[in-house]
Amino acid sequence: MHGDPACFAAAVRRRAFGRALRIGTAVDPAPVGDYVASIAKQPTQHGMTSTNPFPKAD
Numbered sequence: 695m696h697g698d699p700a701c702f703a704a705a706v707r708r709r710a711f712g713r714a715l716r717i718g719t720a721v722d723p724a725p726v727g728d729y730v731a732s733i734a735k736q737p738t739q740h741g742m743t744s745t746n747p748f749p750k751a752d
Contacts, residue, residue, distance in 0.1 A: 702730045 711721040
């Protein structure tokens with residue numbers, strides 16, 4: 695999953711976190727959602743909003 699809020703929402707709908715972590719119990723996605731929301735609001739070098747937590751180095 696990348697840092698796009700729409701991608702996060704899709705992962706929550708599909709319950710992808712539990713499968714990705716290979717655990718049988720429910721996973722609370724709230725901490726990941728908080729992180730995704732915080733990085734989605736951060737301006738990039740060019741003044742645009744970033745949705746990628748791992749931007750390419752220029």
